[in-house]
Amino acid sequence: MASMLQEHFTLLNGVEIPKIGFGTWLIEDNNKAAEAVQEAIKTGYRHIDTAEAYGNEVGVGEGVRSSGVDRKKIFVTTKLRAEYKDYEGAQRAIEESLEKLDLGYIDLMIIHSPKPWAKFGEEEHFFEGNLEAWKALEEAHAAGKIRAIGVSNFEQVDLQNIIDNSETVPAVDQVLAHIGNTPFELIDYARQRNILVEAYSPFGHGDMLRNADIQEIAERNKVSITQLAVRYLLQLDLLPLPKASSAEHMKQNADVDFVINDEDMSQLRAITKQQYSAANKKFPVYQA
Incomplete structure (x- = not known):
C-alpha cells in the first residue's frame, strides 16, 4: 500500500504532487476534519485536499500541524471560492485561506469553479472574472505564498481563456471523473x-x-470496487482524491498496487452515463 502513496506526479512548474490525495469534502466540523487528516497522514497519505467552501480549512491545518510529520512532506490543496470573480475579493480570500490553514504556505490553490455555484448550469462562463481571480493567484504564487496554482471544474473553453490571456498555464484541472463518467x-x-x-x-x-x-x-x-476505481484513474494518469470515514477504508483505497489488464480497462472505459441518486443531485456537479 505504502508504495503508491509515496509516488508522485510532477506538475508543469516542477513541483511534485503525491499521486493519491485524501479528500475532505463534507467534513464540515473542524475537529472532525483535524482527526480525519491526522488519521490519513498516519495511514501514509501525504496529499490533503480541502477548500474554502468546505468550511474546514482550520481543522485541516490543525490536522497537518499535529500529525508529527514535517510540514514540507505534506502537500495541501485548497480552493478559491467559486463566487470570487474579482481581483480584490480573490486577494482577500487567498489571505484568509493562508490564515485559516496556518501552515506557512499553500502547496496548490485552485479556482473552485469557472462559474458561481448558483449559476453552474448556465451558459455564462465568467471569462473576465476568472482572469481577475487568476491574476490574484499568480501574484500570490510569485510571492511564494502558493507553490502551484490551478483550476477545478473548468471546461476546455475555460482553460483556453486562462491560457490565452495570462502568463501562467494552470498546473491542474480538478474535475468530476470516475468509472461511468470519464471526460476523455x-x-x-x-x-x-x-x-x-x-x-x-x-x-x-x-x-x-x-x-x-x-x-x-x-x-x-x-479487489473492492473502490480499489478498482482508484486504480482505473491512476492507469489513465489521473490523480484520484478518495474520501474515507475510517482508517480501514483509507488504507483500502490506497492499496492499489495491482494492474487492470487491457481488456478490463476497455470495458471500464466503455461504461457511460452514470446515474446519480436523487440525494446527490442537490449538488450542481451531479445534475448533468
Missing part, C-alpha cells in the same frame, strides 16, 4: 497542455458502488 476529451486536451487532471468523487459519490458491471470486474480482479 477534456483529459486529452489537458494532457496536450501538460495540465494534470485530478479526479474528485472517484466513487461517483457512492452511486457507482451499485453498478453490477463494475462489481463483476472488481471481483474478477479480486
Whole structure:
C-alpha cells in the first residue's frame, strides 16, 4: 500500500504532487476534519485536499500541524471560492485561506469553479472574472505564498481563456471523473497542455458502488470496487482524491498496487452515463 502513496506526479512548474490525495469534502466540523487528516497522514497519505467552501480549512491545518510529520512532506490543496470573480475579493480570500490553514504556505490553490455555484448550469462562463481571480493567484504564487496554482471544474473553453490571456498555464484541472463518467476529451486536451487532471468523487459519490458491471470486474480482479476505481484513474494518469470515514477504508483505497489488464480497462472505459441518486443531485456537479 505504502508504495503508491509515496509516488508522485510532477506538475508543469516542477513541483511534485503525491499521486493519491485524501479528500475532505463534507467534513464540515473542524475537529472532525483535524482527526480525519491526522488519521490519513498516519495511514501514509501525504496529499490533503480541502477548500474554502468546505468550511474546514482550520481543522485541516490543525490536522497537518499535529500529525508529527514535517510540514514540507505534506502537500495541501485548497480552493478559491467559486463566487470570487474579482481581483480584490480573490486577494482577500487567498489571505484568509493562508490564515485559516496556518501552515506557512499553500502547496496548490485552485479556482473552485469557472462559474458561481448558483449559476453552474448556465451558459455564462465568467471569462473576465476568472482572469481577475487568476491574476490574484499568480501574484500570490510569485510571492511564494502558493507553490502551484490551478483550476477545478473548468471546461476546455475555460482553460483556453486562462491560457490565452495570462502568463501562467494552470498546473491542474480538478474535475468530476470516475468509472461511468470519464471526460476523455477534456483529459486529452489537458494532457496536450501538460495540465494534470485530478479526479474528485472517484466513487461517483457512492452511486457507482451499485453498478453490477463494475462489481463483476472488481471481483474478477479480486479487489473492492473502490480499489478498482482508484486504480482505473491512476492507469489513465489521473490523480484520484478518495474520501474515507475510517482508517480501514483509507488504507483500502490506497492499496492499489495491482494492474487492470487491457481488456478490463476497455470495458471500464466503455461504461457511460452514470446515474446519480436523487440525494446527490442537490449538488450542481451531479445534475448533468
